[in-house]
Structures are given as structure tokens and as C-alpha cells.
Amino acid sequence: MRTTCAYCGVGCGILATPTGERSADIKGDPDHPANAGKLCSKGTHLGETIGLEGRLLTPMIGRRTASWDAALGLVAKRFRETIAQHGPNSVAFYVSGQLLTEDYYVANKLMKGFIGAANIDTNSRLCMASAVAGHIRAFGEDIVPASYNDLDAADLIVLVGSNAAWCHPIVYQRIRARCDAGAKLVVIDPRRTETADEADLHLSIRPGTDVALMNGLLAWCRDAGVVDQAYLARHVATPDDFWDRCEGGSDLWSVARVCDVPPQELRRFFELFAATPKTVTMFSQGVNQSLAGTDQVNAIINLHLATGRIGKPGAAPFSITGQPNAMGGREVGGLASSLAAHMDFTPANVARVGRFWAAPNMATRPGLKAVDLFRELGQGRIKAIWIMATNPAVSMPDAGRVREALADCPFVVVSDVVDTTDTSVHAHVRLPAAAWGEKDGTVTNSDRTVSRQRAFMAAPGEARPDWWIVTQVARRMGWKTAFPYDRPAEIWREHCRLSAYENDGARLFALPSHAAKGNAEYDAMAPFRWGGTPFSDGRFPTPDGRARLIPVAQKPVAAPLGKWPMTLNTGRYRDHWHTMTRTGLSPKLARHREEPLVEIHPDDASACGIVDGNLARVTTPQGSSLFRATVVTSQRAGEVFVPIHWTDRTATGGRAGRLPRPLADPVSGQPGFKSTPARIDRV
Numbered sequence: 001m002r003t004t005c006a007y008c009g010v011g012c013g014i015l016a017t018p019t020g021e022r023s024a025d026i027k028g029d030p031d032h033p034a035n036a037g038k039l040c041s042k043g044t045h046l047g048e049t050i051g052l053e054g055r056l057l058t059p060m061i062g063r064r065t066a067s068w069d070a071a072l073g074l075v076a077k078r079f080r081e082t083i084a085q086h087g088p089n090s091v092a093f094y095v096s097g098q099l100l101t102e103d104y105y106v107a108n109k110l111m112k113g114f115i116g117a118a119n120i121d122t123n124s125r126l127c128m129a130s131a132v133a134g135h136i137r138a139f140g141e142d143i144v145p146a147s148y149n150d151l152d153a154a155d156l157i158v159l160v161g162s163n164a165a166w167c168h169p170i171v172y173q174r175i176r177a178r179c180d181a182g183a184k185l186v187v188i189d190p191r192r193t194e195t196a197d198e199a200d201l202h203l204s205i206r207p208g209t210d211v212a213l214m215n216g217l218l219a220w221c222r223d224a225g226v227v228d229q230a231y232l233a234r235h236v237a238t239p240d241d242f243w244d245r246c247e248g249g250s251d252l253w254s255v256a257r258v259c260d261v262p263p264q265e266l267r268r269f270f271e272l273f274a275a276t277p278k279t280v281t282m283f284s285q286g287v288n289q290s291l292a293g294t295d296q297v298n299a300i301i302n303l304h305l306a307t308g309r310i311g312k313p314g315a316a317p318f319s320i321t322g323q324p325n326a327m328g329g330r331e332v333g334g335l336a337s338s339l340a341a342h343m344d345f346t347p348a349n350v351a352r353v354g355r356f357w358a359a360p361n362m363a364t365r366p367g368l369k370a371v372d373l374f375r376e377l378g379q380g381r382i383k384a385i386w387i388m389a390t391n392p393a394v395s396m397p398d399a400g401r402v403r404e405a406l407a408d409c410p411f412v413v414v415s416d417v418v419d420t421t422d423t424s425v426h427a428h429v430r431l432p433a434a435a436w437g438e439k440d441g442t443v444t445n446s447d448r449t450v451s452r453q454r455a456f457m458a459a460p461g462e463a464r465p466d467w468w469i470v471t472q473v474a475r476r477m478g479w480k481t482a483f484p485y486d487r488p489a490e491i492w493r494e495h496c497r498l499s500a501y502e503n504d505g506a507r508l509f510a511l512p513s514h515a516a517k518g519n520a521e522y523d524a525m526a527p528f529r530w531g532g533t534p535f536s537d538g539r540f541p542t543p544d545g546r547a548r549l550i551p552v553a554q555k556p557v558a559a560p561l562g563k564w565p566m567t568l569n570t571g572r573y574r575d576h577w578h579t580m581t582r583t584g585l586s587p588k589l590a591r592h593r594e595e596p597l598v599e600i601h602p603d604d605a606s607a608c609g610i611v612d613g614n615l616a617r618v619t620t621p622q623g624s625s626l627f628r629a630t631v632v633t634s635q636r637a638g639e640v641f642v643p644i645h646w647t648d649r650t651a652t653g654g655r656a657g658r659l660p661r662p663l664a665d666p667v668s669g670q671p672g673f674k675s676t677p678a679r680i681d682r683v
């Protein structure tokens with residue numbers, strides 16, 4: 001059976017052949033454009049994770065098993081009552097980039113068209129909301145202007161805030177193949193990661209100085225005559241004071257001082273970039289998960305617009321997403337800040353979607369983004385929440401407060417494949433969801449290729465697909481005819497019709513001709529890319545058809561001091577995924593890193609009396625947790641790194657979620673996980 005990997009935004013195609021009731025042979029799909037038959041360690045070992053260990057198999061009300069009818073009826077009744085008593089903004093959904101597009105679509109439709117609020121946000125907020133906001137500011141719409149094919153055509157690949165060798169391994173293999181053919185690789189990352197180790201140049205910048213670096217490069221390009229004035233004149237709106245407001249200038253020494261890198265290395269990068277028209281700048285969480293994430297994204301896009309390196313083969317800014325369906329969620333409006341089909345909440349769009357859905361209660365303004373949503377939950381303003389396929393009690397910043405908020409919430413629903421998580425222990429109702437390999441739908445990967453996920457085993461017990469669960473609740477809340485779906489193909493077709501909906505003289509998206517046809521076409525759907533090659537004609541989806549240069553300035557970087565002399569950074573390990581509910585089932589994956597380690601520079605270790613293997617306590621203003629120390633020169637002095645995966649349920653220490661502050665980028669609402677004030681003490 002042809003399907004797609006359950007993990008990351010690379011979106012690799014998989015051939016899954018059942019070898020027993022709960023086992024399958026997993027191979028890469030040689031015909032899938034994302035991976036051409038290759039798989040990384042996580043994809044390869046998916047077969048070890050499809051057993052029934054730890055699965056939730058029946059609906060639960062409190063500690064008792066319940067029928068679907070009783071559980072769904074209770075969810076619908078409590079949401080209806082809460083809305084009647086406190087209004088639609090007193091309820092919320094918190095969903096996940098693990099959901100399929102069809103699941104996302106019905107949850108979004110229920111909340112924004114029928115409940116009448118926009119309080120549906122997703123854990124993708126933690127992953128790429130700054131890229132979304134940066135795209136909208138620059139292009140007028142959230143469009144990724146690159147494909148993986150651009151990597152094959154690039155002469156220079158700049159990776160910013162990305163350990164692709166671990167986090168997007170199959171894309172990284174493609175990058176390496178291009179470098180073997182002569183392209184250069186520059187990695188910009190405070191840490192010397194496995195990716196940085198293999199780069200032609202690694203700039204180990206001070207965390208949070210990306211804007212200074214990119215603005216310095218932009219000024220260098222202007223002084224070197226590399227800015228494409230003809231492209232700017234034809235295709236880009238440039239504010240009169242743009243160059244003045246992008247503070248910094250091209251003075252190598254001042255940029256090097258701010259970024260804390262050797263000036264000669266900076267010069268090498270600037271000269272290489274200026275001399276290489278075919279450049280792809282690929283960025284990930286090191287850029288997005290920052291309190292200035294949107295500005296950092298726009299600083300990168302400014303460079304590509306100003307040099308005309310966009311809409312051409314091998315030349316583009318490229319946001320690579322973490323999750324398998326972060327892009328599908330963006331398309332259907334899974335973020336509280338968007339409506340559906342990439343539309344925002346202008347009155348015309350609200351009216352258009354309202355007509356299409358025949359919606360009785362359209363939300364008219366954006367809802368609560370994740371950090372604000374859980375803050376309002378803690379303050380008692382959200383009185384009923386439904387969490388689908390995610391574990392915010394571990395993954396949200398200041399996760400300790402999130403737990404307290406969930407414990408105090410009058411009504412918590414969790415639909416998940418897993419029986420017990422740090423989040424589901426607070427649920428009043430738990431709903432068993434079908435897992436990867438058991439459900440059908442579509443996902444959209446980082447370069448906007450839409451692929452099918454297909455069922456190749458029966459769902460166990462009473463597990464059901466998420467779209468079915470949401471549909472059943474919507475019907476019980478009184479909206480039977482608006483939620484008529486019996487299979488995901490029907491939802492897909494409605495999503496396609498809405499995306500291409502013509503009204504008021506506006507056509508939203510052109511769709512491939514096969515996208516909205518019948519069930520057989522849906523079942524047989526081959527991977528395809530939304531939107532062809534964006535911006536190849538130099539036209540952007542803004543009212544005047546021009547892109548926007550966005551003036552951005554480097555914000556002051558707080559110097560570590562007093563009680564908090566260190567800066568804490570968090571991230572992923574190669575063989576684990578999120579909170580390990582799936583990868584934790586594979587003994588082979590567990591072997592790569594058996595426990596959570598805090599990485600610390602030798603100078604800091606010695607100052608704290610820590611030697612390799614000691615237990616050390618990492619403390620921040622939000623909380624503290626124990627880690628085993630590993631003393632490494634790949635870590636900058638003054639900064640420590642811990643992995644995100646371990647939880648209260650999987651370890652006695654190593655709980656990184658307790659440590660970051662609940663602060664977010666003011667434009668995108670994406671939390672900043674990369675620079676939390678911290679201290680470290682030997683235990």
C-alpha cells in the first residue's frame with residue numbers, strides 16, 4: 001500500500017506491506033517525489049511502532065469505559081451548555097500537525113462556522129507560525145516559494161537554524177548530493193551540529209542575532225551592486241525609508257561583534273552569497289522559535305527579494321516545516337489567525353466562507369493563539385477544551401502551568417491514539433482515535449506536495465478517525481446537514497471546492513483538475529504540488545501584485561546576568577519525535593540516545609564543577625529539571641542545550657517542557673524556545 005511517513009515535513013512516500021495483524025514491512029516509495037525510495041531511521045522503523053502497546057481502544061468517561069454514543073453525546077452536550085451559558089469564546093480546540101487535512105477541515109469548520117469562535121489553534125503554532133506571518137507580510141499570502149527540486153539546482157544552500165541532518169534527514173541527503181556535485185553549504189546555527197560539521201562554512205552566531213546578520217548581508221549586497229534594481233522596480237514595493245530602517249549597515253566588524261563571529265568568516269559568507277545567484281536559504285526552528293521569529297523570516301525574504309532570487313530554479317527562501325501535515329493545516333485554516341483556504345478575517349472573506357458553508361455562526365475575528373489560549377484556560381475564561389492528537393502538558397512552554405490549567409478546567413476532552421499521556425490524565429472524556437496505518441486522508445509536506453496517507457490495517461477496538469469523531473459531535477450539536485460526511489474523500493472534495501470557490505469575482509486557488517473528482521480518483525491520487533512554481537511570473541498575491549520589502553531591525557539581545565547566567569536552547573534528537581508516544585515504542589530508535597542530556601561547554605562545566613556524566617539541574621524562572629551532563633565543545637560558552645522529548649511519564653528528569661517561558665513573537669504568536677535565561681548546578 002502506498003502511504004506517507006507519519007513523522008516530519010519532508011513527507012516521504014512509503015510502501016507498507018502488512019505481514020501480520022499488527023506488523024508491516026516498511027520501505028521507501030521509489031516513485032514519491034520527496035524521497036525517491038529513501039527513508040531515515042524514524043521512517044524505516046515505523047513497523048516497530050504499530051502494535052497495540054499503550055493504545056486507547058474504547059471511549060472513556062472518567063475512569064469508566066463508555067459507548068461511543070454516550071461519550072459523543074456528553075461532549076456535544078457540555079460544549080452546547082458551555083456556549084449557551086458563557087458564549088462561543090468560552091470553548092476551544094487545540095489540534096495538531098499530526099492530523100490529516102480532512103480531520104483539520106471539519107474541526108476548523110465546526111469551530112469557525114458553527115460554534116462561532118476562532119479558538120482553534122494547533123501545535124503547528126509552535127513550529128512554523130513565524131514563517132506563515134513572514135510570508136503573509138512579504139507575499140500577501142502564506143506561500144512557500146520553493147520546492148525540493150530547487151535544492152538540486154542551487155549552487156549555494158544556506159541552512160539557518162536547522163539541524164537538517166537530524167531533523168529532516170532525507171532532505172539533507174539531497175543537499176549533500178548537491179554539495180557532492182559542487183554546491184556550497186553554509187550553516188548558521190549557534191550550535192555546531194552534525195549538519196554544521198559537514199558544512200563548507202559554519203557561522204556559530206550569538207542566539208537571536210539573525211536579523212543583524214541578514215541585514216548586514218543585505219547592505220553588503222547593495223554595496224557590492226548585487227541588488228537587482230530592475231526586479232525591485234517591477235515586482236517589489238519598497239518603503240521609502242526601507243534601507244534606513246534596516247539598521248546595521250555592511251560594516252563587517254560591527255556585524256561580527258553583534259553576532260559574535262570572526263569577521264573573516266562573515267566576509268567569506270557575504271562574498272559567497274553575493275557571488276552566487278542560485279541560492280536557496282532554508283530555515284527552520286532556530287529562526288521560527290524566537291521572540292523575533294517573524295522579523296528573522298522577513299530579513300531572509302528581504303535578501304531574496306532584493307537580489308531577485310525568488311521564483312527561479314535554485315533560488316528561493318524555503319521554510320521547512322517540522323510536522324507531516326503542518327502545511328495541510330495551514331491550507332484549511334487550522335491556525336486561530338486564519339479562516340480557511342489561506343483567507344484571513346476580512347468581512348468579504350468571512351461572508352464568502354459563511355455562504356459556502358451555509359454557516360449560522362461565523363467567527364468574525366481571529367481566535368486565541370496557543371500561548372494565549374492556555375493562559376486564558378489557566379485564568380478560567382476557557383471553560384471547555386478539546387485537545388486532538390497532541391500533548392500540550394509537555395510540549396507547550398511553561399508546561400507546568402498548562403497542567404495546572406488543564407486540572408482546573410471544568411471540561412477537558414482528549415482524542416488520541418494513546419491511552420495515557422501527561423495531557424490525557426486531566427481529561428473528563430477520552431476518545432480513541434485511529435492511528436497511522438489505520439486511517440485515510442491527505443497530508444501536505446514542506447514543499448506543498450499533497451500526498452495520500454492510506455489505511456493498510458483495520459483500526460483496533462473502537463478506534464475511529466478524527467474526522468469521524470468531530471463529525472459525530474457536530475451532528476449531535478445540531479448541525480447534521482452541514483456535516484454529512486461518511487468518508488474522507490467527501491471532505492477533501494469540499495475543501496477543494498472551497499479553495500477554488502469563485503465568488504465576488506474572486507477565485508481563490510487554481511486546483512489540479514483531478515483534485516476534486518470522485519472517490520476512485522481520491523483513492524488513487526498520486527502526489528501533486530499545490531500552486532505550481534510560485535512567483536515565476538513575478539506576480540504576488542497582494543492587491544498591486546508586488547511583494548513587500550519589510551523593514552526589520554535587530555532587537556537588543558539581553559545579556560545573561562545575575563541569577564540567570566546561561567541561555568537555554570531546546571531541540572530534537574535524531575531518532576525521537578515530539579513526546580515519544582510513537583518513537584518510544586521502537587527499541588532500535590531508543591538506542592540512539594537512551595536518556596536526555598544537557599550539553600554544556602567545557603568552560604561552563606568547569607566553572608560549575610561539572611564533569612561529563614554528572615547529574616546537573618537546569619533551572620529557569622519557570623521551573624527546573626535534572627539532566628545528565630555531556631561536556632562538548634560544539635556548544636557555545638554561556639549556552640546549554642536540552643532535548644524536548646522526555647516527559648513526566650517517561651523519565652524522572654529531563655523534562656524540558658517545564659523550562660521555557662510562555663512568551664511569544666508579537667506578530668506570529670510563536671513561542672520562543674531558543675533563548676530562555678537559565679542556570680545550571682551540579683547535583
Ligand code: SF4
Nearest residue numbers: 005007008012040043
Ligand atoms: Fe519520515 Fe521525515 Fe524520515 Fe522522511 S525524513 S522518513 S518523512 S521522518
